[in-house]
C-alpha cells in the first residue's frame with residue numbers, strides 16, 4: 715500500500731526520485747553548499763562525486779532530513795522532506811557518513827531494531843534480518859557487538875539497517891569505503907538488482923572508476939556548487955570520468971615542497 719502523497723512538488727519532474735531546488739547551507743563564515751539544484755530520476759543509479767570538502771555530505775544530509783537547509787527544498791517522490799519529514803523518511807533508506815550507530819547492540823539486534831523502529835511486523839523483520847546478514851556475509855558475526863566490528867563490517871551492518879524496510883530511494887554516503895572487494899561485489903549486485911526492480915540509488919564516492927562502472931547518472935560537485943550533471947556518458951563526453959573530474963574541479967599539484975620527506 716502506498717502512503718498518500720501530501721505535497722506534490724509543482725516544479726519537480728514526475729519521475730524524480732529526488733528533486734533539490736536551490737539548497738544552501740552556511741556554517742559560520744563557511745558556505746558549504748551554495749545553491750544546488752538537481753533532479754535524480756526514479757530508477758537511476760546516481761553517483762555524486764566531488765573533492766574533499768565539496769559539500770556532498772552536507773547536500774545529502776539536507777536532502778534526507780538530517781540537516782536543515784538555510785535555503786531551498788528537497789522533495790522525495792513528490793514529498794517535501796522538510797514539510798513532511800515522516801512521510802519522506804518512510805520512502806528513504808539512508809547510510810549517512812560517519813555513521814553513529816547503537817553499537818552496544820549486536821549486529822542482529824541493530825538490524826532488528828531498525829525494522830521495528832520502522833513499525834514493521836516482527837516476523838517479517840526476523841525473516842529479513844537473516845537474509846540481510848547472509849547477503850552482507852555477517853551471519854557468523856550476528857551475535858557480536860557492533861562496537862567490536864571492523865570499519866567495513868560496521869558499514870555493511872549500517873547498510874543492512876537502511877535496507878530492511880525496502881525503501882524506494884537509497885541514499886548512501888561512501889558505501890564502499892573500508893569494505894573488502896568480495897563484500898563490495900555482493901553489495902553492488904544487491905544494489906543492481908534493487909535498481910533493476912525500480913528502486914533508486916544515490917551514492918557519493920571518491921572512486922571515479924567505480925562510479926563510471928556502477929552508475930548510469932552522475933553529478934559533479936565542487937566548492938558547494940553543481941558543476942555538471944546528467945547521464946554518465948553525457949557528463950564524461952568521451953573522456954573518462956576521472957579526466958573529466960580533474961578538468962572540472964581543477965587538478966592542482968601541490969607536490970612541490972616536502973623535500974624533508976626525502977631526507978630519511
Ligand SMILES: Nc1ncnc2c1ncn2[C@@H]1O[C@H](COP(=O)(O)OP(=O)(O)OP(=O)(O)O)[C@@H](O)[C@H]1O
Nearest residue numbers: 741744745746764765766767768769770771772773
Ligand atoms: N558541522 C559543520 N561545521 C562547520 N563546517 C562544516 C560542518 N560540516 C561541514 N562543514 C564544512 O563544509 C564543507 C563541506 O563539507 P562536506 O562534509 O559536505 O564535504 P564532502 O564533499 O562530503 O567532503 P568529503 O568528501 O571529504 O567527505 C567543508 O568545508 C566542511 O569543512
